[in-house]
Amino acid sequence: QVQLVESGGGLVQPGGSLRLSCAASRNIFRLSAMGWYRQAPGKERELVAGITGGGSTNYADSLKGRFTISRDNAKNTIYLQMNSLKPEDTAVYYCYLDVFGAGRYWGQGTQVTVSS
Numbered sequence: 001q002v003q004l005v006e007s008g009g010g011l012v013q014p015g016g017s018l019r020l021s022c023a024a025s026r027n028i029f030r031l032s033a034m035g036w037y038r039q040a041p042g043k044e045r046e047l048v049a050g051i052t053g054g055g056s057t058n059y060a061d062s063l064k065g066r067f068t069i070s071r072d073n074a075k076n077t078i079y080l081q082m083n084s085l086k087p088e089d090t091a092v093y094y095c096y097l098d099v100f101g102a103g104r105y106w107g108q109g110t111q112v113t114v115s116s
Contacts, residue, residue: 002026002105004095009110012085016114020080022095022107033098034078035069038091038112048093049080085114 008020020036035050049059049069057069068081082089095107 002097002099004097004105004107006093006095006107006110008080009093009112011113011115013116014086014114016085017081017083018085018112020082020093020095020110020112021077022079023075023077024097026076032100034071034096036080036093036095038089038093040091043091045094051078082112085112087114090114 003025005023005025006020008018010018012018022034022036024032024034033050033052036048037045038048039045047060048063049057049067051057051069051071055071059067059069066082066084068083069078070081071078078095080093090113092109092111094109097105099105
């Protein structure tokens, strides 16, 4: 019943930027931790960034300074601003939402490809 709709992926050149969006279907967005994981072919899914209901953020160490996570409560949406993209950022990016006492919900994934 909880749906997360992702958008914003695509093909960009190294050094370029993308902004991913993830829109939640319920007001629980305001009280939930959300964030992004990514998974490259043949590799395990890894945490990219997270944001709590109170606005605290965390990032993978390798991505600090390039990626920024934010949330817009009025739109029930979180964003991932990705700058200075590198080929190794190529992956499917998955949005998640943690509902207290219920579990984790996932978006459908959006492909990000960084290539020249």
